[in-house]
Amino acid sequence: MTSARFLLDQMLDADVADALNQQGFSAVRVAALGMARSADDKILTAAIAAGQTLITLDEHFGDWAVLPLMRTWRSPVWRSKADTTTLLCKKLNRRLKNI
Secondary structure, eight states: OOOOEEEEOTTSOHHHHHHHHHTTOEEEEGGGGTOTTOOHHHHHHHHHHHTOEEEEOOTTHIIIIIHHHHTTOSSOEEEOOOSSHHHHHHHHHHHHTTO
């Protein structure tokens, strides 16, 4: 089992968290932390503080903050353009095989 830990941004539904957790990963949605309406910087700060990788569908998320920070912070952000939960889970499965 891997130690990969994920924080799922507000637009990702419970199916994604369930799929990751069933595969032995630790995945929590921002809504479960009471952060469903939090600003991006608060969500990113929470992920970094918890040592989690933030998974988001929010294309603009990295435009203002994430990309410069990824060079120095250990908790990366994964952005996906997946249209459905099933497609997102398939993309994550391919990527997670390398962890």
